[in-house]
Amino acid sequence: NAGVMQNPRHLVRRRGQEARLRCSPMKGHSHVYWYRQLPEEGLKFMVYLQKENIIDESGMPKERFSAEFPKEGPSILRIQQVVRGDSAAYFCASSPLLAGDEQFFGPGTRLTVL
Amino acid sequence: AQSVTQPDIHITVSEGASLELRCNYSYGATPYLFWYVQSPGQGLQLLLKYFSGDTLVQGIKGFEAEFKRSQSSFNLRKPSVHWSDAAEYFCAVGARTGANNLFFGTGTRLTVIP
Numbered sequence: 001n002a003g004v005m006q007n008p009r010h011l012v013r014r015r016g017q018e019a020r021l022r023c024s025p026m027k028g029h030s031h032v033y034w035y036r037q038l039p040e041e042g043l044k045f046m047v048y049l050q051k052e053n054i055i056d057e058s059g060m061p062k063e064r065f066s067a068e069f070p071k072e073g074p075s076i077l078r079i080q081q082v083v084r085g086d087s088a089a090y091f092c093a094s095s096p097l098l099a100g101d102e103q104f105f106g107p108g109t110r111l112t113v114l
Numbered sequence: 115a116q117s118v119t120q121p122d123i124h125i126t127v128s129e130g131a132s133l134e135l136r137c138n139y140s141y142g143a144t145p146y147l148f149w150y151v152q153s154p155g156q157g158l159q160l161l162l163k164y165f166s167g168d169t170l171v172q173g174i175k176g177f178e179a180e181f182k183r184s185q186s187s188f189n190l191r192k193p194s195v196h197w198s199d200a201a202e203y204f205c206a207v208g209a210r211t212g213a214n215n216l217f218f219g220t221g222t223r224l225t226v227i228p
Contacts, residue, residue: 004157033215040217042118042204043158056215091157095214103216105150105158 002027004094004106005074012112019079019086021109025094032075033103034067037089049075082113116141118205120219127195128227135190136220139206145207147188148216149179152202161203164188175199200226 005024013019025032030051035043045059049069060067064082069075079086089110093103117140127133139145146165148160162173170182179190188205202223206216 007171031214035216035218040220042120042220043206043216045217048215059215091195093158101214102148102163103214104160107157 004092004104005107006090006092006106008109009107010110010112012114013082014114015083016081019082019111020077021077021090021111022074023077023092023094023106024074025092026096026104029094029096029104030067031095031097031101033093033095034075034077035091035093037091037108039088043091045075048106079111082111084113087111087113115218116145116207118207118217118219119205120205122222123220124223124225126225126227127222129197130194133190133192133195133199133224134188134226135205137188137219138188139186139188139205139207139217141186141207144183144217145209147179147181148206148208149173149177149190150204150206150218151175151183151228152204154201154222158204195224195226197228201225 024093032049034046037043047060047067048056064080066078089108092106095101095103119138148163149161152158161177162171164171164181172178177192202221204221205219208216
């Protein structure tokens with residue numbers, strides 16, 4: 001059973017470009033979470049999605065950031081008009097059920113904004 | 115508000131020595147509790163978790179943690195550290211109901227010297 005997959009593993013963008021980060025959850029998992037890890041910090045929750053629904057986006061910046069988890073295909077975290085402060089590691093996690101279930105983390109996408 | 119405190123940013127221990135990493139949390143009720151380990155450039159791997167029952171939980175790689183409700187603590191321990199344990203360790207809390215996102219501490223970096 002493959003784990004959580006994220007791609008790309010490394011992404012370099014110039015200021016003002018768009019970044020698209022993809023996450024394929026583990027087989028059988030219908031809950032996806034995105035976290036951001038700034039240098040020298042812990043992970044901060046961004047958004048929680050189920051198939052075709054955003055359940056909780058309280059940790060997502062109000063502008064430039066969006067997330068989706070379509071019926072088919074991976075979850076996408078999209079950052080428009082990136083700025084240097086967006087440089088971070090973005091981790092996706094998935095779980096099969098609701099509160100308390102273990103979240104399985106992907107290897108992360110390291111975004112560098114030049 | 116929820117918060118997780120890991121007071122030790124960096125700990126250095128000799129191989130074979132015992133280890134204790136501290137974690138204190140602030141939460142409205144007893145949360146679910148987790149310890150994750152992150153090797154450089156990698157995602158997070160779950161070491162152990164506490165949901166209910168016995169307050170001393172055993173995890174992988176010889177780690178254990180004890181939940182102390184009176185102290186709001188969930189410290190991680192290992193009786194004899196191996197060089198391969200060098201990594202970043204994160205304590206996290208999650209809700210028992212409703213939202214399923216995790217709150218992470220800022221991490222403790224463990225260095226193991228021969």
